[in-house]
Amino acid sequence: MDLQAIWFFLWVLLWAVYFMTDGFDLGMGVLLPFIARNEREKRVIYNAAGPLWDGNEVWLITAGGVTFAAFPVLYAVMFSSLYSALMLVLFGLIVRGVSFEFRGKVESPGWKRIWDGCMFLGSLLPAVLLGVAFANIFRGIPIDGEGVYQGTLFTLLNPYGLLGGILFLLLVSVHGALWLAIKAEGDLHERAIRLAKGLWAILLAVAVLFLAASAISTDIYRNYMARPLLFVFILITVLALLGVRMFLARGALWRAWFSSAVTIAGACFYGFIGLFPRMLPSSLNSEFSLTAYNASSSPLTLKIMLGLALVFVPIVILYQAWAYNLFKGKVTEETLSYEDAY
């Protein structure tokens, strides 16, 4: 593998880790209005994400920064093409981030309702729109030879794109329900498990539909056909998805959650393995497509960044794992009584 190819897959991995980690707190944010029955249950949800959401979100910043560093042309064309969608994602993340901090600071039901609304919308928008964006990348977007986008926000809202949005929404919702089941006690715990099971069934149906739709709307199966061994990745993803339900049935919640994380990672890799080496196909003319080779940084930058990534990513994973381990327990009365708890 050459430098560009290594970076291509490292780049996919960063996005995958973002959805695997932040996915569960986005998911809980989306489920918040549907599953919490009272103020205490809402606080359990906020504090189940509490110590970890901020670190999770940095994977997105890192994925963004690495796109800029390793594939500046892709960064420029993709982010300016997806302008409105990306702005909506950013505003979602902004109002969501402050909701954690602001919500508990004033004792008033109206105040709390406002921030609950922000939490819901701020979780829904990134989950759906990033899904829509990824599906459109798999499918190709109308960029011309100058890297100028010849469409609008609504160009992205085609059936396949929307299906991608629904798929991502369901992936993070299941992920979030599982996390809540792990963190909550009593009735909320039971309901989270039931919800995870219900959502899983819908997810399975949508995932099958997406796999089929990809054959019609995209050409990502070409790489798979050329190297049939690659189908193993799809197989692993499907097995992981089935594993979620199997572990749920056995009450092995952590395993179900990890299976769900693998499913999410698989969904990210699935499309990009099919695209490789393309990173942003043009639907106007395949010659306008951005690839790992025509969009990348200079070899020197790629080398330096690879060295840094190989040092820092493992270190980050190490101390993030330490933080996860520190807060693996249930959200208890004691957690909720902390002065600075959410």
Next chain:
Amino acid sequence: MDVLLLSRLQFAAATAFHFLFVPLTLGLSVLIAVMETRYVQTGEEIHLKMTRFWGKVFLINFAMGVVTGITLEFQFGTNWSRYSEFMGDIFGSLLAIEALGFFFLESILIGVWIFGWNKISKRTHALVMWLIAFASTGSAVWILTANAWMQHPVGYVIRNGRAELESFADVALNKFAILMFFHTVAAAYVLSAFFVMGVSAYHLLKNRHVAFFMKSFRMALVLGLIFSFFLVVEGHLHGSDLAKTQPTKLAAMESHWETTRRAPIYLFSFPDEQNERNMVQIGPIPGLLSLLAFHSTEAEVKGLKDFPPDERPPVFIVSASFKLMVALGFYFALATLVGFILRNRLPEKRWYLRIMLYSIPLPYIAAELGWTLAEVGRQPWIVYGLMKTADAVSPIAVSQVALSLTAFLLVYGVLGAVAYYLIIQHVGKGPA
């Protein structure tokens, strides 16, 4: 209104707003780390109380800093795609290093600090705040290195129609970046010191929690005194470096039109950009500009007329921001010096406490003026001497940018009001 102007306004609004929160994060984290360390060392309850009280301000402020920082990284791609394509090879890596090496550390540890009181030892908990302070300072290093590269590009070669990295060491050790870093961090410490002193003064004026706020005040006073004097000296070095690196910015700062030896500084001047002269200029100090810029009263300082009009920054904004910032800088040194003299008699010196209470906004204003000077003073370049701002903007629809700019102003306006409302409410109540 075109995409260029709207994008510039949007970036200006987003960065100016972001920087309302960043300096307090940088300085308060250090103060809180000291407080918590004292608590670990002495076991005295008052230090724990201080850690908690100032910690709550820190957390609200930190959250705002984080959420407003995210948008900045993405705006280079959304609004400045031509810039990103041209400079990404160098500029992008600096942002990526910031995220990977430092932003991760602070963001993960902030959760540990909030929720870890009973899960880790007291010693580790204090260490976590030190690491948060270290990481936010490290973030500043790389973000400022990135900005310094736009101010004074080094270590690159133009190849394949873009700027490509030639020497990472040159980029990372850019002298401009080092000067900028010390300037920004010192300013952040001064701002945080004035914040803590101002809030403490408010309570001392009301004779509430006197021991608590005396301790807080004096701790902040030490930080403020050291760094406001440091800032005066460092600011001079930073400014005189501009004579070599950004002569147009320096000339605009002093509204200096003609290239001369023994260049003066005027106590007051008002530029007339149309006619390339000053409308008013009063109180010349001969040779002072030459002296400050080149350490010799005889040195020649280039005037604005030596540069083509389309390569000059807007003179009035630049010179006004500069002069006001410098005046405030001297005020901070004076105010903290007076505070040092009065340090044992603070509760009686009500006039001084009142002055310090009303001084809270001043370092914020100075910091924003500093950025105005840095960024507007660089115009019309986005990368000094290399790429013009007008050539850097994305090929996007004007309606999109108009809409997002409106949304920024609305959302930031509301969130800023809420954040300061919560902060003021909390500090006004005093420690529990």
